[in-house]
Amino acid sequence: MKIKVCGLKYPGNIESVAALNPDYMGFIFYKNSPRFTGDLNSETLTTIPAPIHKTAVFVDETAENIRVLIDNYNFDAIQLHGSETAGFCDSFRDRVKVIKAFGVTADFDFEQLKDYANKVDFFLFDAKTAIYGGSGNTFDWSVLNKYNFDVPFFLSGGIGPANIEEVKNINHPQLYGVDLNSKFEDLPGIKNIAQLKKAFKTVKKAYNHELRG
Secondary structure, three states: OEEEEOOOOOHHHHHHHHOOOOOEEEEEOOOOOOOEOOOOOHHHHOOOOOOOEEEEEEOOOOHHHHHHHHHHHOOOEEEEOOOOOHHHHHOOOOOOEEEEEEEEOOOOOHHHHHHHOOOOOEEEEEEOOOOOOOOOOOOOHHHHHHOOOOOOEEEOOOOOOOOHHHHHHOOOOOEEEEEEOHHHEEEOOEEOHHHHHHHHHHHHHHOOOOOOO
16 A cells, blocks of 8 residues: 655655655645645755655646656656546656546546546546645545456545544555545645654554555
8 A cells, every 4th residue: 555645845844754755745736726836946856765756746737847847856757637638648658657636426437537547557536626636525435436447546535634544444456545635734735744654654554564664
């Protein structure tokens, strides 16, 4: 089970989260998000250990800007949260891992993912909101039982100290990782390190893995 911490923006906090050795760290390049990275110095990301996948998050961004930011920050993965087509997603896979996010509702039709199945590396399932993630809302995880493609997925949307124990009850072969964001914050973009430490132990214990380092 992989752990992704998303919505990072402040150098000191980034360093503290990196010290926990998550598998992925996410940086949001969507200006309407309170966790928008803004003019984060690319040097800040050079201190992140190589095993951690540095991930840039976009919403309907242009291909040109995405490529520029991949190069500037040396990203290992991108996460696309908007209406990006399967072909658009696939066009970046020669450079980075591609995560395509979808907002999930009770009546979500997973068949709409068919065109993406061979064009992305991972899906990310989040609670459907108008703000493209970071809402702190959850969705009914039982809906995931309807997902039957072979593409691994991240679980996102309102995972926090109060419900992270419940993740272990999801018995889906393609569940690849959990995405931790707003429920582990003191303020938008500032993660609570003590709470994350506990969450890491909970997830690793539940899936019988040892913490790296």
